[in-house]
Amino acid sequence: MTIAAAWADPRLAAQVLRTRRDGCSEIALHVEALHDARQVLWLEQRINALEGVRRVAIDRAARRVRVVWQTQRTSLPTLLENFAAAGCPARPLRHDEIEDARAAEMHDALKRMLVAGMCAMQVMTYAFVIYIGVVDFVDFSTRNLFRWLGLLTTIPLVFYSARSFFSGAARELRARQLGINLPVALAVALVFIASVINTLRGSGEVYFDSVSMFVFLLLGARYLELRSRHRGGAQGDALIDATPLLAQRRRADGELEMVAALNLASGDRVHIEDGGTVPADGVLESAAVQVDEALLSGESRPQQRQRGERLVAGSVLLTGPAELRVEHAGADTGVARLGALAGRVRQARTSIVGSDRDVSHFVRRVLLLTVLTALGWLLVDPSRAFDAAIAVLVVACPCAFALTVPVTLTRALGQLARHHVLVTDGNALLALARVDRALFDKTGTLTVPRLDAGTTEPLRGDSREQVLAWAMALASQSSHPLARALTDAVRGNVAPAQAQDVRVTLAAGIEGTVDGRTLRLGRAHFALNGKPTAASLAEEAMVLADEQGPLARFHFHEQPRADASATLQQLRGEGVSLCIASGDSADRVAALAAPLDINDWHARQLPADKLALLRSMQAAGHTVLAVGDGSNDAPLLAAAEVSAALTSGTDLAQAQADLLLLDGRLDGLLQARAIAVRMHEVVGQSRRWALLYNLIAVPFAAFGLVPPWLAAIGMSLSSLVVVLNALRVGRERATDTDPRHSGPTRAGEVSA
Structure with a gap:
C-alpha cells in the first residue's frame, strides 16, 4: 500500500481534515520540494485543475500548502497522488481542533485590542481639544466638531472591540449569574449612551475618552491572561501530537505496507527507520537502539534500549532502523492516555471552587453601591448623580478579583508542565500549599522492585524457564510494579506463553488460563485460592500456583528510588510529617523506613486499611x-485532599490522581509544592491589593472626587497589576538548566 492510499482510511483522514461551514474540507500539507516561484506556480495550477478544488494557498517560505476542496469529487489519496506526480510529495499535518480554536481566539483578541488601542489614541487626541475648550481657547463649534469625531471613532470600539463584554453579560444574565462582564457592559453602555445624547444635544459632558481607555486597558489585561492560559495549555497538549499518523507494518510475506497507526493491533510487526517516531507501545525485536523520550519522561539524554525491552509510542529513534512488536496502539498507548488527561488539565483551569461565587457576591455589592450612590446624589446635587454612579461602577469593577485565581492558576499550571508535572484539579494545587501530612505507598512509589531471575524457585519440578514463561503470560496483563518488574526481567530471555480469560484482583493478584490450565499469580493466599499456606510461602511477594498447589515462588529485592531520600528530607524540612502505608510485610516496610528516618509506618495494609488511615489523619x-x-491505591488517591501518581502506575491510579509525575521522579512533588506555595502567596497579594484598591477608590468615587476617565484608568491598571503579578509565579523557582526542561520533541507524521 502506498502512502497516498493509506489516507483512504476515514479515521485517519479525520485527523488531518477540517470541515468548513460551506461543507468543503480543508487540509494543511508540508511540501519540502518548493524551491522556486516557477515550481510554486506549476503546482498551484495543477492542483487548481482538480475537480472540486476551491482554493490553494502556498507558503513557499514555510513549505506549507493549504487546500480547500470537496472530498466527494476528489479524494484525499488522489489529491496526494497529484502532489507526488508534480514532483512535490506532500505530508498531511495533523489537524488539532483545540490548537485551531486557540489560535483563532488569540487572533480575535489581538484584533479587538488593536482596534481599541487605535480608537483610544485618536479619541484622546479629540478629548484634548475639548478639554482645552473648557477654558475658552477653542470656540464652541470647533469643540462640537470634535465631540462628533469622538463619537464616530468610539463606535467601532464599542460595537466591535467591546462586543465580547456584551455577549458575556448576556450569557451571565441567561444563566442567572452575576459575573465580571455585567458591570463592564453596563458601564460601557451607560457612558456611551449618555455621551451620544449629550453630543446630539450639543451640551453636557461626553466620556468617549473614558470609554475608550476603559475598554482598551481591560482588553490588554485580558489578552495577557489569555496568552498565559494558552501557553500553559500547549505544554500539556503536546502529548496529543506525539505519535505519528502512519506506520510501516511488516506483512506475513516480509514486505512492508503503509497503514494508519491507529489500525495497528497487538502482535503486529512494525518497521521504524532511523529518525522515525515510534507509532505504538511495544517490544524491541531487533538490535539495541537509542531513543529520545524527552517529551514523555523529561529526560533529554538518549536512552539505550536492548532487544526485548519496551519502546513507548511518541519516542524518537536516534539510531536505527528497528523492528517493533506492537503491544498497545492507538488510544491504548501510554502517551494517548496522557493526552486524554490533557482535557482534564484544561478543565482544571476553570474549576476553582469559590472563585465564581466570590465574584458574584462582589458584583452584587458593586451594583448596590452604584444605585445607592446615584440615589444619594439625586438628593444632594442631581447634576452630579450620573458621573458619580458611573465612577463607582467603573472603579469598583470586579475584574481584579475575578482574574486573581484563574490567571495565577494558569501560570502555575504552565510552569508545572515545564517540570513535567500534570495537574488535573486546580483546587488540589491550591490545597497542596497547605499540606502538613504526606502518606506514601511503598512498592513502586518509594521503591523500584527488581526480580533476580536466578533466584526464581520452581516448586514442582518444572524448569525455571517454563515457570517464568507462565508467570510472564499473566504478569504482562498487569501494570502493578511487581508484575512490571517480573515482565521486564524475563522479556527476551524466555519464549512467552499466551494467557486467556485474565482477571485481576486488586491487592491480591492475577488469574488466567495458560496452556489450557488455570494459573494464579500473586500473594500466596490468593495464588493458593485460600488454601493453607506454608510459612515460607506466606512471606513471598509473589507465588505462581495452579489448582493442585504452588508451582514457583519469586524473590524480589527493592531499591529505594534515587530521589526518594532527598525528596522526603526536603518535605520534612518544610514541616510535612511523613507516613508509609504498604501492603508488604512488616520487616520489609521497616527496612525501608529506617534509612529514610520515617517512624510512622504501617504494614499489611489493604486498600480499606489505607483509606481508614487517611480518614483518621483528616479527622485530626x-x-x-x-x-x-x-x-489498590486508587481509593486512597480519590479520598485525599491532594493526590499524586507516577505515570509508571496503573491507569486507575492515574485516573484518581490530582498530580501526575510524568517523568516518574518523586522530586516533581517538590517543584509542585514550591510553585503551589508561591501561587498561594501571589493569590493572597493580589486579593489584598484588589481589596485595598477598592477600599480607597470606591469612597472617593462615591463622593464625586473621581471623574469617570480616571476611574477607567484606575480599574484597568488594577487588572494589569493582578495579571503581571501572576506572571511571577514560578519565575524565581524555574531551573532552566535542569536537563529535564528541554523542549518537547515534535513527532514526525510518518514513522518511516
Missing part, C-alpha cells in the same frame, strides 16, 4: 497528600 485536622502507584 490534617491536610493530606497521598502518593501511590497501583490499583
Whole structure:
C-alpha cells in the first residue's frame, strides 16, 4: 500500500481534515520540494485543475500548502497522488481542533485590542481639544466638531472591540449569574449612551475618552491572561501530537505496507527507520537502539534500549532502523492516555471552587453601591448623580478579583508542565500549599522492585524457564510494579506463553488460563485460592500456583528510588510529617523506613486499611497528600485532599490522581509544592491589593472626587497589576538548566 492510499482510511483522514461551514474540507500539507516561484506556480495550477478544488494557498517560505476542496469529487489519496506526480510529495499535518480554536481566539483578541488601542489614541487626541475648550481657547463649534469625531471613532470600539463584554453579560444574565462582564457592559453602555445624547444635544459632558481607555486597558489585561492560559495549555497538549499518523507494518510475506497507526493491533510487526517516531507501545525485536523520550519522561539524554525491552509510542529513534512488536496502539498507548488527561488539565483551569461565587457576591455589592450612590446624589446635587454612579461602577469593577485565581492558576499550571508535572484539579494545587501530612505507598512509589531471575524457585519440578514463561503470560496483563518488574526481567530471555480469560484482583493478584490450565499469580493466599499456606510461602511477594498447589515462588529485592531520600528530607524540612502505608510485610516496610528516618509506618495494609488511615489523619485536622502507584491505591488517591501518581502506575491510579509525575521522579512533588506555595502567596497579594484598591477608590468615587476617565484608568491598571503579578509565579523557582526542561520533541507524521 502506498502512502497516498493509506489516507483512504476515514479515521485517519479525520485527523488531518477540517470541515468548513460551506461543507468543503480543508487540509494543511508540508511540501519540502518548493524551491522556486516557477515550481510554486506549476503546482498551484495543477492542483487548481482538480475537480472540486476551491482554493490553494502556498507558503513557499514555510513549505506549507493549504487546500480547500470537496472530498466527494476528489479524494484525499488522489489529491496526494497529484502532489507526488508534480514532483512535490506532500505530508498531511495533523489537524488539532483545540490548537485551531486557540489560535483563532488569540487572533480575535489581538484584533479587538488593536482596534481599541487605535480608537483610544485618536479619541484622546479629540478629548484634548475639548478639554482645552473648557477654558475658552477653542470656540464652541470647533469643540462640537470634535465631540462628533469622538463619537464616530468610539463606535467601532464599542460595537466591535467591546462586543465580547456584551455577549458575556448576556450569557451571565441567561444563566442567572452575576459575573465580571455585567458591570463592564453596563458601564460601557451607560457612558456611551449618555455621551451620544449629550453630543446630539450639543451640551453636557461626553466620556468617549473614558470609554475608550476603559475598554482598551481591560482588553490588554485580558489578552495577557489569555496568552498565559494558552501557553500553559500547549505544554500539556503536546502529548496529543506525539505519535505519528502512519506506520510501516511488516506483512506475513516480509514486505512492508503503509497503514494508519491507529489500525495497528497487538502482535503486529512494525518497521521504524532511523529518525522515525515510534507509532505504538511495544517490544524491541531487533538490535539495541537509542531513543529520545524527552517529551514523555523529561529526560533529554538518549536512552539505550536492548532487544526485548519496551519502546513507548511518541519516542524518537536516534539510531536505527528497528523492528517493533506492537503491544498497545492507538488510544491504548501510554502517551494517548496522557493526552486524554490533557482535557482534564484544561478543565482544571476553570474549576476553582469559590472563585465564581466570590465574584458574584462582589458584583452584587458593586451594583448596590452604584444605585445607592446615584440615589444619594439625586438628593444632594442631581447634576452630579450620573458621573458619580458611573465612577463607582467603573472603579469598583470586579475584574481584579475575578482574574486573581484563574490567571495565577494558569501560570502555575504552565510552569508545572515545564517540570513535567500534570495537574488535573486546580483546587488540589491550591490545597497542596497547605499540606502538613504526606502518606506514601511503598512498592513502586518509594521503591523500584527488581526480580533476580536466578533466584526464581520452581516448586514442582518444572524448569525455571517454563515457570517464568507462565508467570510472564499473566504478569504482562498487569501494570502493578511487581508484575512490571517480573515482565521486564524475563522479556527476551524466555519464549512467552499466551494467557486467556485474565482477571485481576486488586491487592491480591492475577488469574488466567495458560496452556489450557488455570494459573494464579500473586500473594500466596490468593495464588493458593485460600488454601493453607506454608510459612515460607506466606512471606513471598509473589507465588505462581495452579489448582493442585504452588508451582514457583519469586524473590524480589527493592531499591529505594534515587530521589526518594532527598525528596522526603526536603518535605520534612518544610514541616510535612511523613507516613508509609504498604501492603508488604512488616520487616520489609521497616527496612525501608529506617534509612529514610520515617517512624510512622504501617504494614499489611489493604486498600480499606489505607483509606481508614487517611480518614483518621483528616479527622485530626490534617491536610493530606497521598502518593501511590497501583490499583489498590486508587481509593486512597480519590479520598485525599491532594493526590499524586507516577505515570509508571496503573491507569486507575492515574485516573484518581490530582498530580501526575510524568517523568516518574518523586522530586516533581517538590517543584509542585514550591510553585503551589508561591501561587498561594501571589493569590493572597493580589486579593489584598484588589481589596485595598477598592477600599480607597470606591469612597472617593462615591463622593464625586473621581471623574469617570480616571476611574477607567484606575480599574484597568488594577487588572494589569493582578495579571503581571501572576506572571511571577514560578519565575524565581524555574531551573532552566535542569536537563529535564528541554523542549518537547515534535513527532514526525510518518514513522518511516
